[in-house]
Amino acid sequence: MSRAVLSLGSNLGDRLGFLRSVMTGLGPAVRAVSTVYETKPWGVEDQPDFLNAVCVVDDPARDHWAWLRAGQALERAAGRVRDLRWGPRTLDVDVVTVDGVTSDDPELLLPHPGTPGRASVLVPWLEIEPDAVLPGHGPVRDLLAALPEADRAGVHPRPDLSLRPDS
Numbered sequence: 187m188s189r190a191v192l193s194l195g196s197n198l199g200d201r202l203g204f205l206r207s208v209m210t211g212l213g214p215a216v217r218a219v220s221t222v223y224e225t226k227p228w229g230v231e232d233q234p235d236f237l238n239a240v241c242v243v244d245d246p247a248r249d250h251w252a253w254l255r256a257g258q259a260l261e262r263a264a265g266r267v268r269d270l271r272w273g274p275r276t277l278d279v280d281v282v283t284v285d286g287v288t289s290d291d292p293e294l295l296l297p298h299p300g301t302p303g304r305a306s307v308l309v310p311w312l313e314i315e316p317d318a319v320l321p322g323h324g325p326v327r328d329l330l331a332a333l334p335e336a337d338r339a340g341v342h343p344r345p346d347l348s349l350r351p352d353s
């Protein structure tokens with residue numbers, strides 16, 4: 187097991203810097219990264235807009251738990267404080283899917299159960315993997331098409347922001 191899709195989000199502080207810290211932290215394991223998107227908050231709507239992106243990572247030495255731990259270490263490094271569910275955060279790294287693994291362990295649910303309903307994940311994922319399939323749920327393009335237009339309209343590309351740390 188080695189290939190994972192990670193969803194990144196930030197809506198506090200140096201949002202772009204926190205997303206970039208994931209690129210720096212995961213280094214050569216990052217195989218593809220989406221455009222950065224500015225997105226309207228879901229869940230708790232009275233909070234600042236998020237920057238979201240999705241990346242594909244590959245490392246034969248890491249299994250799904252290792253991807254979770256890597257994401258949590260990056261969240262800690264970004265000074266993340268766990269407070270309100272779905273509330274504001276400096277950095278959120280969600281493991282969307284890892285190869286075909288399914289897990290119902292609450293510490294690591296796979297695929298991530300929020301994925302089918304989140305345009306902020308589906309839009310950037312589809313950008314880098316147009317034929318992506320979410321195991322157990324079907325093609326990502328179909329999941330996105332099934333969402334209300336208002337959800338898709340809340341996801342705006344920010345081509346002026348780059349996730350390459352040296353740009």
Ligand SMILES: Nc1ncnc2c1ncn2[C@@H]1O[C@H](COP(=O)(O)OP(=O)(O)OP(=O)(O)O)[C@@H](O)[C@H]1O
Nearest residue numbers: 271272278279280281282292293294295296298300
């Ligand atoms: N696929 C997954 N990716 C990341 N964390 C997960 C996953 N499945 C379960 N978790 C667990 O979720 C817990 C809470 O995560 P977090 O605080 O990021 O939730 P949230 O971002 O508020 O909500 P959501 O998980 O719906 O995006 C973590 O302790 C983590 O172990």
Ligand SMILES: Nc1nc2c(c(=O)[nH]1)N=C(CO)CN2
Nearest residue numbers: 195225226227228236272306
């Ligand atoms: N647009 C958007 N909204 C959110 C996000 C996110 O990443 N993007 N993350 C949340 C906490 O998991 C709550 N709400």
